[in-house]
Amino acid sequence: MKRKYEGETVDVVIVGAGAAGGVLAKELSEAGMSVVVLEAGPFRDPQHDFASDELAMQSLGWQEPRIVDGHDPLQMGHNNSGWGVGGGTTHFTGVFLRFHESDFRTKTLDGVGEDWPIGYSDLEPYYTKIEKEIAVSGPKHFPWGEFHGPYPYPERDPISPNAQVFARGCEKLGIRWVVSPLAILSAPFEDRPPCINRGFCNQGCMPNAKFSTLIVHIPKAIEAGAEVLPDCRVTQVNTDESGRATGVTFVHNDVTYEQRARLVILSAYVVETPRLLLNSANSRFPNGLANSSGWVGKAFMTHSSHDVYARFEEEVRLYKGTPVLATTQDFYGTSPERDFARGYTLHAHGVRPVSFANGITQSGKNGPIWGTRLREVVLDYNYFGRVTLVGEVLPNPDNAITLSDEKDAFGMPRAKVTFSYGENDNRLIQHATGTMSEILSAAGGKPEFIVPDTAHLMGGCRMGNDPETSVVNSYGQTHDIPNLFICDASIFVTSGGGNPTNTVMALAARSADYIKATMKRMEL
Numbered sequence: 262m263k264r265k266y267e268g269e270t271v272d273v274v275i276v277g278a279g280a281a282g283g284v285l286a287k288e289l290s291e292a293g294m295s296v297v298v299l300e301a302g303p304f305r306d307p308q309h310d311f312a313s314d315e316l317a318m319q320s321l322g323w324q325e326p327r328i329v330d331g332h333d334p335l336q337m338g339h340n341n342s343g344w345g346v347g348g349g350t351t352h353f354t355g356v357f358l359r360f361h362e363s364d365f366r367t368k369t370l371d372g373v374g375e376d377w378p379i380g381y382s383d384l385e386p387y388y389t390k391i392e393k394e395i396a397v398s399g400p401k402h403f404p405w406g407e408f409h410g411p412y413p414y415p416e417r418d419p420i421s422p423n424a425q426v427f428a429r430g431c432e433k434l435g436i437r438w439v440v441s442p443l444a445i446l447s448a449p450f451e452d453r454p455p456c457i458n459r460g461f462c463n464q465g466c467m468p469n470a471k472f473s474t475l476i477v478h479i480p481k482a483i484e485a486g487a488e489v490l491p492d493c494r495v496t497q498v499n500t501d502e503s504g505r506a507t508g509v510t511f512v513h514n515d516v517t518y519e520q521r522a523r524l525v526i527l528s529a530y531v532v533e534t535p536r537l538l539l540n541s542a543n544s545r546f547p548n549g550l551a552n553s554s555g556w557v558g559k560a561f562m563t564h565s566s567h568d569v570y571a572r573f574e575e576e577v578r579l580y581k582g583t584p585v586l587a588t589t590q591d592f593y594g595t596s597p598e599r600d601f602a603r604g605y606t607l608h609a610h611g612v613r614p615v616s617f618a619n620g621i622t623q624s625g626k627n628g629p630i631w632g633t634r635l636r637e638v639v640l641d642y643n644y645f646g647r648v649t650l651v652g653e654v655l656p657n658p659d660n661a662i663t664l665s666d667e668k669d670a671f672g673m674p675r676a677k678v679t680f681s682y683g684e685n686d687n688r689l690i691q692h693a694t695g696t697m698s699e700i701l702s703a704a705g706g707k708p709e710f711i712v713p714d715t716a717h718l719m720g721g722c723r724m725g726n727d728p729e730t731s732v733v734n735s736y737g738q739t740h741d742i743p744n745l746f747i748c749d750a751s752i753f754v755t756s757g758g759g760n761p762t763n764t765v766m767a768l769a770a771r772s773a774d775y776i777k778a779t780m781k782r783m784e785l
């Protein structure tokens with residue numbers, strides 16, 4: 262393999278070219294640092310490698326087996342982890358929300374979860390920067406949280422039939438709704454066209470109307486001199502006798518290489534980052550790197566993401582247009598009128614036929630729906646409308662990423678992902694699915710199916726001020742190894758009640774500023 266920095270010690274090596282890795286690569290290389298990005302998956306060309314094909318594009322997700330466990334084992338794969346340059350942003354839905362101030366202080370405000378060591382105001386300039394950088398489209402006025410708009414680009418228009426159904430139901434019930442803020446263009450930007458409503462956002466956007474770091478941040482990083490190496494699986498973070506990180510070991514086409522670096526940043530997402538840290542244990546760090554607290558892998562979270570389907574007299578055609586185009590946060594955060602802490606976001610959420618059928622099979626109260634009954638339902642696909650939940654799940658240290666006894670092709674122990682909902686999480690789901698059914702009924706539909714599902718992963722290497730109960734500080738710098746950083750969704754402390762990627766990227770931009778300001782002081 263041809264390598265620009267073969268045998269050299271670079272300033273920074275970044276593991277994972279996803280949402281966070283892309284931002285860091287751009288920011289640090291534009292600041293003049295020598296940067297190498299190692300990405301396990303391929304470097305795709307949207308026009309050649311994306312297809313309007315639900316099944317084929319499952320390959321955009323991380324498909325290697327993980328062992329799942331717990332009372333509510335997670336379904337891994339396309340639905341929660343990216344694989345390839347761009348990471349999860351190549352096939353994410355593009356909903357682009359900010360967290361609210363209350364998300365950072367759940368313990369103080371509600372007596373649940375844990376407070377973050379930072380607040381909304383620390384991230385505010387970075388949210389603004391990222392939203393401008395990718396021209397987020399959104400409503401003129403966003404009613405919830407601290408940011409009320411305007412967004413850099415106008416809201417998407419027209420909205421899909423399913424979003425119209427959602428709007429109608431919300432209005433009948435007095436629930437506020439808006440056109441969703443999206444990382445999808447509503448007008449031309451840089452060399453990218455506006456969205457033409459093909460609706461294949463989760464299969465990779467061929468025309469480049471939807472943002473991903475594959476098409477926005479990574480090309481800018483390469484232009485600034487970064488080396489991005491695809492198909493390179495990092496298997497180990499290396500340290501020296503003084504306990505500092507020296508670089509990483511990686512495998513490309515069955516050959517093992519080393520990349521030395523002054524600073525190592527892990528941006529490999531919620532399962533693979535803890536897995537790498539645990540797999541890098543050595544005699545100096547027998548419990549894994551950055552794990553003196555024992556918190557590596559612990560308290561990872563997902564969002565509860567149940568779908569409610571209702572049948573309508575008229576056609577809705579859930580495949581039409583961008584999947585999410587209408588949203589409410591009227592149930593965000595804690596309300597004294599409800600029997601659970603924290604809250605949720607609801608989206609009108611389109612779906613393509615294969616996912617529709619797959620979901621419906623799992624929705625039966627008396628076991629899976631199959632055979633003739635499934636066939637009847639699928640024949641009526643065009644008549645269904647759908648609302649999807651993004652529900653806050655409270656952190657629980659028993660929900661953990663650990664190493665299993667099974668090994669993968671690289672000789673690394675496979676990750677074991679143990680997850681169970683808590684009492685509060687289940688109450689929230691109960692309330693939310695009730696609200697979703699009411700919205701669909703008010704719109705004239707007959708709710709027929711509730712499909713249990715989850716979305717997004719967060720936590721597992723949480724940030725905090727106390728090295729005994731957290732893995733990194735608020736900049737992602739590990740408490741134990743000053744030149745080892747973690748910058749991805751794994752540093753979340755709580756999950757919030759909305760989609761997380763704006764926060765992932767804002768945190769990465771904040772870490773990049775810190776690294777730029779302190780690299781010299783860190784004597785790296």
Ligand SMILES: Cc1cc2nc3c(=O)[nH]c(=O)nc-3n(C[C@H](O)[C@H](O)[C@H](O)COP(=O)(O)OP(=O)(O)OC[C@H]3O[C@@H](n4cnc5c(N)ncnc54)[C@H](O)[C@@H]3O)c2cc1C
Nearest residue numbers: 277279280281301348349354355356495749750760761762
């Ligand atoms: C179907 C789907 C829909 C989504 N929709 C939304 C949405 O609408 N809004 C929203 O806010 N969020 C959404 N998300 C979540 C979003 O994708 C994630 O929050 C985000 O991508 C996380 O960023 P990250 O940088 O932490 O990790 P990723 O973007 O997942 O990047 C991690 C990268 O690291 C690489 N990697 C892992 N291990 C190694 C290794 N050992 N060596 C080298 N490379 C490695 C992976 O291949 C991957 O490319 C969605 C996710 C999915 C899957």
